[in-house]
Amino acid sequence: MEIFLEIHNNLPKESPGGDEYTRQAWQMLPQLVQPKILDIGCGPGAQTLELARLTDGHISAIDNHQPYLDYLQDQATALGLLNQITCLNQSMLALSFPEATFDLLWAEGSIYIIGLEEGLKQWQALLKPGGYLVLSELVWLQPQPPEVIQSYWGENYPGMRTWEEVLNLVPEWGYDLIGNFILPEKAWWNYYLPLQEKINDLGQIYKNDAEALAVL
Numbered sequence: 001m002e003i004f005l006e007i008h009n010n011l012p013k014e015s016p017g018g019d020e021y022t023r024q025a026w027q028m029l030p031q032l033v034q035p036k037i038l039d040i041g042c043g044p045g046a047q048t049l050e051l052a053r054l055t056d057g058h059i060s061a062i063d064n065h066q067p068y069l070d071y072l073q074d075q076a077t078a079l080g081l082l083n084q085i086t087c088l089n090q091s092m093l094a095l096s097f098p099e100a101t102f103d104l105l106w107a108e109g110s111i112y113i114i115g116l117e118e119g120l121k122q123w124q125a126l127l128k129p130g131g132y133l134v135l136s137e138l139v140w141l142q143p144q145p146p147e148v149i150q151s152y153w154g155e156n157y158p159g160m161r162t163w164e165e166v167l168n169l170v171p172e173w174g175y176d177l178i179g180n181f182i183l184p185e186k187a188w189w190n191y192y193l194p195l196q197e198k199i200n201d202l203g204q205i206y207k208n209d210a211e212a213l214a215v216l
Contacts, residue, residue, distance in 0.1 A: 013046050013191050013194070015191060016109060016183055016188045017047060017108050021187055022050040022108065025134050026051070026055075028179035029104070032103055034055075035102075036058055036102045037103065038105050042087075043110070044072055045072030047106065049076060049079060051106065052085055057103070058085075062089075062095070063089070063090075069088075069089060092110065100126070100127065102128065102131060105132070108135070110135075112137065112138060120169070136183065139162060139163045140160060
């Protein structure tokens with residue numbers, strides 16, 4: 001477990017994405033004046049920082065892994081954005097905010113933790129009337145993906161749906177769908193390349209540690 005946490009310590013992202021895709025999603029929203037935003041499962045907070053650059057509102061960034069929050073706070077301080085961001089150690093499974101608190105909920109690469117349907121169901125109460133939810137979700141894009149890929153995701157995310165199933169599910173939980181797009185291949189490399197570089201570096205550090213290398 002310690003090696004796993006070391007792999008993920010100080011990575012810029014913990015899911016596929018990128019600033020340009022955060023902006024693309026933001027631009028689908030109507031103009032929001034000083035919105036109250038909840039970034040759910042913020043991780044190290046790359047999208048939190050980009051949201052702070054895009055809005056004049058305030059962002060509550062929640063995660064239950066304190067090192068992510070510490071990293072985000074350091075980055076926000078360095079960029080002069082800390083006055084717009086509050087980091088809170090909370091689990092998305094037990095959010096402590098009153099109903100109708102936020103104008104916007106943001107969940108990049110995180111809703112799978114609670115499950116898509118459960119997130120859509122539980123989080124809706126946190127939105128003010130007319131509020132918005134932005135999320136990214138892993139989906140099947142092809143009806144018959146290669147068997148090795150089916151097997152991997154069958155073990156790691158057995159509830160994964162098709163693109164069409166997700167689009168149909170959103171209105172079933174009382175949301176109006178106003179926009180969507182598919183993250184391109186580059187968004188995945190934004191996550192995997194820093195991760196691979198970190199693994200390579202740790203491989204040199206732990207080259208004589210068989211137990212650590214087994215994790216790497």
